[in-house]
Amino acid sequence: MARGEAGIDHCPPGGDAGARALAKLLGVDARPYDRSRGIRKPAQLALIVEADCIGCTKCIQACPVDAIVGAPKFMHTVVDALCTGCELCVPACPVDCIVMLPP
Ligand code: SF4
Ligand code: SF4
Known part of the structure; x- marks a missing residue:
């Protein structure tokens, strides 16, 4: 610009x-x-339904700001303070366990 x-x-x-x-x-x-x-859209944050997470790491690879932490075959979680609400992790999850919620 x-x-x-x-x-x-x-x-x-x-x-x-x-x-x-x-x-x-x-x-x-x-x-x-x-x-x-x-x-x-209104501000939103990603939330991983941890009980359903299979630890595939696909969401980590999709997140452009490194707001998701986890290890292969272990539960992942979102660091709220880093999440921009871009939704890129949602389609990456093969078990649909990422939801977007108001902050
Ligand atoms: S919504 Fe965007 S910034 Fe937030 S965890 Fe998902 S990919 Fe990362
Ligand atoms: S993509 Fe879904 S199942 Fe895979 S680690 Fe992320 S939240 Fe868990």
């Missing part, structure tokens, strides 16, 4: 307020965020 190569409207998590703030910061015209890039 600083180089003028990306628009100020590309961040659904920031919503319209984020797009406005970026426009002001960069001195460009304000516009709503681009809905084709995703829909802004």
